Amino acid sequence: MASKLGRTINTSKLFPPKTLNPCHLIPSFVHKKKISINEHSPFFPESNIYTEFSRPYHSSEDAVSIHSDSTTVVEELTAIFTNQPLLRTSEELTTLGTKLNTETVESVLKGLKSWRIAYEFFSWAADQDGYRHNCYTYNAMASILSRAKQTAKLKILARDMVNSRCPMTPGALGFLIRCLGSQGLVDEANYIFDQVKMMGLCFPNSYTYNCLLEALSKSTSVDLVEKRLREMQNSGFGPDKFTLTPVLRVYCNAGKFEKVLDVFNQIRDRGWIDGHIFTILMISFSKWGEVDKAMELIERMEDLNISLNEKTLCVLIHGFVRESRVEKALHLFDKMRKLGFKPDLPLYDVLIRGLCQKKELRKALNLYMEMKDSGILPDVSIISKLISSLCGEGDLASTKILLEEGEQALDAKALILLYNTLLDGLVNHGLVDKAYLLLRVMMGAESVSEAVNDLVSIKKIVSPDCTSFSIVIDGFCNMGQLDSALRLFWDMIRMGWKGNVLLYNNLINELCNANRVDEGFELLKEMKKSGFKPTQFTHNSIFGCFCRREDVSRAIDLVREMRENGHEPWIKYYSLLVKQLCIHGKVIEASDFLNNMVQEGFLPEIIAYSIVMDGFFKIQGVDKATKLFRDICGRGYCPDVIAYNILMNGLCKARRVSEAQDVLNEMLEKGVVPSVVTYNILIDGWCKTHEIDQAILCLSKMVEKAREPTVVTYSTLIDGLCNAGRPNDALILWNEMVKKGCSPNKIAYTALIHGLIKCNKADIAVVFFHEMKEKEMKPDRFVYLALINDFVSKGNSVLALEVLKDMVTNEKFPSPLDKDYPLCISALHKLSEDVVTSSDVKNLIVQGLIPTIGNVSDMDVKSVVEPRD
DNA sequence: ATAGGGTTAG
Structure with missing residues (x-):
């Protein structure tokens, strides 16, 4: 876009040429005006604000020629900067420096191939006595930097340009703004625009504003665009098509449907609709997943006799494929071809991929053939996609054909990619042994080549690379064939491949999962020897294995090594370790382990301490448990609701229920929200200490706090009520539970049945016994025995x-x-x-x-x- | 290839 440095408005790429007269913004007198080529005055009179449109550009064909001396200077400078960097300090160059003018600089800049050299030349020129850059040389440089995507340098240049106070024509400023905009420097464009205006270096016209809006429209800054639009109107510039187009675009970007519609209607009412407007809308609709709406637009376009352009169709086809609507995409694809557009590789690529995804492999292959017939050479990525899809369907015959084609068309480097795809496809299809055979053939084992006849007819042997090995080794790992994986791994090492971190990690992880941690350790050594740094994952694989084995000392040794590497032990492993130690009664060991972790510089999470605290309670170490709780609080941990629950549960089980009640109050004070479990624990505590009224009080408190009682709450209370000799209340509660939609489980039934028997109500109990069995819950034996015994003792033998x-x-x-x-x-x-x-x-x-x-x-x-x- | 962890009822 940025090729005329602001002298003419080149909008041909932005807007369809048919609909745009580049001169529509320019008063006719401007074209007649000429400006001297040797114009050196840094300031243009204000009346000349449009002169940039008519200033000839010496390097364009119709431009006024520069006199021969200048031509020589340009050629010499170009030569020196391109070919003889060493001459840049020479006397010759110094002489040339004195002959410099802005036109020469522009010409040289245009002729230099590399942006780097251009930038050097531009900087050199700025240092020459008697020379100053003007807005056109700045813009020439800006254009080069913009095309080279040197955004940082472009930003600096734009700021330098402003700081040099060089005057700018509205066109030149517009040009600069568009350079910035094209590189996404929206804020910068906005800033520069204001600076230039404020410093009086330029009076923006409607073109300049349109350029600014165009730059802003790349963002979603609706506010900014609206503000500039008002500013523009206040300056007396009414919006035209090139104003409303970016406005439409920014609303599209921001997803403001209503506004989009509003602007669209404005454009339509003024008769400014064109293909470009439709394209903006369609791209947006397609992005929003509204491909059908986009299709409607197409129909409207056809009604309005606006021809579809290739880009729009491409966008839509991509949009449909993205929504997995390949049929619709193919339909458009046909339309596109009927309109005479020739689809390119990326378009075939997206369609073929779409068909592969839908598992329509025949169609994908046909399209692939069509593509080749139309003279487009497939690339390795598309063949690869087809191979992997065909493999996934087990169509090895087609795979073989594609591979053979690949052999003819691709070089060895690309070919290995195809082979790896094939290996990967086989592995994913569950044929890891077949993949292994293929790999061996690739390694040169002719003796097994028969076995892969159906896959390949190897004319030129392709040596496997590291990826080939990785695919098959990982395949073996996933199939649980760890030893095959290891054998192949060592084969690979012997062949001189070093493997990679991922491969080592997978193998070490599998060894550890198989409880073969010593071999895992060996592999870790090998890994380090090969120059790979173990990752968190590597260490944690091994750490996890030690934890599962409850190997406390090796686990802590590893924690030490992990600390040296800056790797954090994973909570899931050390919490597993302390849990298992606790289950096996080794609570002290569990506690010591956590202390050791602290010594190694890791602070275990509260979860691990909760487990140990619970462990102490379970072995009647109530004081140890409560002390641990207070200790960790003192060390800055903030216990969560579960830690509090464990503490309360431990106290309740030790029949210290009022202390548990105090803990609940402490929770409330500290703002830790009690859960249903918290209340359940306390209710059970009161029940077990025969304080059934306290338990019921607790129930009402939990309901107050909007904690819905659960089946656990009801079971606990039903048990408690029966033990308190209040079977009728237990039955009332049962009915309440059922009414609330809380369905009783086996434990609830057991509690009620057993409770009723204890209250001498076996006749009622047996009703629930049958109900329970109807629900296919299997009563425990002691429920049977309690009933039998009760009936026998009452003489009810039947x-x-x-x-x-x-x-x-x-x-x-x-x-x-x-x-x-x-x-x-x-x-x-x-x-x-x-x-x-x-x-x-x-x-x-x-x-x-x-x-x-x-x-x-x-x-x-x-x-x-x-x-x- | 990376968190699922710890608490309640018969």
Whole structure:
């Protein structure tokens, strides 16, 4: 874009040439005006603000020629700066410096190929006596830097330009603004515009404003654009098409639908709609995922006889593929070809990828063939995509053809990429052994080449690279074939490949997962020897293994080594370690481990301390636990709700419920919000210490605080109420629970059934017993036994037998070693003594469901084998 | 290839 340095408005790339007359902003008199080529005055009279449009540009074809002396100077300078950097301090150059003028500088800048040299020349010129850059030389330089994307230098240049106080024509300022805008330097463009205006270096006209808006429209700064638009109107410049276009664009960028519509209507009402406007809208719609709306626009465009341009179609096709609507994309693709546009590789690429993603591989292949027929050479990336998709579908035959084509068209470096894709595809398709065979053939093992005949017909051998090995090694790892992975790894090392960090990490991690940590350690040594630095992941893999093994001393040694490397041990591993130590009663060891971590400079998270605190409580170390809690508080930890819960639970279990109540108050003071669990713990504490009223009070408090009781809350209280001899209240609570939609689980049923039995209400209990079984919850044996025993003791043999039958068909009768055994036997005795149930008991013995008991003889048993009616 | 961790009822 920035090629005329502000003298003419070159908008052809921004706006369709058909709709734009570049002169529409320029009063006609300007074209007649000429300005002397040797104009050196740094200040143009104000009346000349439009002269830049007519100033000839010496290097363009129709430009006025520079006299021959100047031409020589340009040529010499260009030659010296291009080819003879050593001559830059020579006398010759000093002489040339005296002949410098702005036109020469512009010419030289235009002729220099590299932005770096141009920049050097530009700086050199600035230092020459009697020479000053003007706005055109600055713009020439700005244009070069902008094209070279040297944004930092461009910014400095723009500031220098302002600081030099060189006057600018509105066009020149517009040009500069567009240079900045094209590099996304929106704020800078905005700033420079104001500076220039403020310093009186230029009076912006509507073109300048349009340039500024154009620059701003690359952002989403709606406010900025609106502000400038008002400013422009206040300066007497009404908006034209080139004003509204950037306004539309910024609203599009910011996703302001309403505003977009509003501006669009303004543009339409003034008859300014063109393809460019549509393109802006369509790109936005496509970005917003509104491809259908974009399609509607296309139809409207066709109605308005505005031709679709290639870019718009491309954008839409990309948009449809992005939404996985490949059919629609293909439809547009056809349209595009009918309009005579020739699709390029990127467009084929996106469609083929879209089809691959939809697993429409036949269509993808056809399109690929079409592309080749139309004379477009495929690149390695598209072949690679096809190979990996075909592999994924197990279509090895097509893969083979593509690979053969690749062999003809690609060099060895690209070809190895295809082979790696193939290896990867095989591995992903679960064919890691096949991949391994292919790899061996690549390594030169001709003896197995038969086995990969269906994959490749190797004409030229492609040696595997590090990636090839990595793919197959990782494949083995993922298939659990760790030893194959290791063997291949060492093969790779022997072949001189060093591997990479990822490969080492994967292998070490797999070894550690397989509890082969010593080998993992060996590999770590090898890794370091090869010059790779272990990462956090490497160390934590090994650390995790030590933690799982509860190997405290090696774990702490590793923590030390990790600290030296600046690697943090992962909480999931050390919390696992302390948890397991606690489970095994080694709470002191767990506590010591955390202390050691602190000594090594790592502060364990509160979670780990919570585990240890709970551990102390579980081994009746109440004082140790509470001391630990206070210690960590003193060390600056802020216990969270779970840490408090553990503390309260420990105190409650030690029957120190009022202390637990104090802890709850402490929580509230400190602003730690109690959870349902907190209240449940306290409720249970009160229940277990026979303070059922306190427990119910606690329930109402939790409801007050909008903590919904859970099935745990209800179970706890139902158990407590029954133990307090209040079965009716327990039943009321049960109904309340069900009414609230809280469905009872096995523990809740157990609590109620057992509670009712304890309250002498086995007849009610058995109703819930049946309800529970209907819900396919399996009662624990002690529930059966409690019922049987209760019925037996009350002489209700029929019900007792019914439950007994139920029990023995659902689970084994307790063994003689079981603590419940004597109880069961005594119940059986009672049932066999009762005439109503004795024969059924014998039947159960015959069926082998219950053991033979004392006074039921074998003879008796035989007598019941014959069925009686 | 990177956090799932710790607490309550029969």
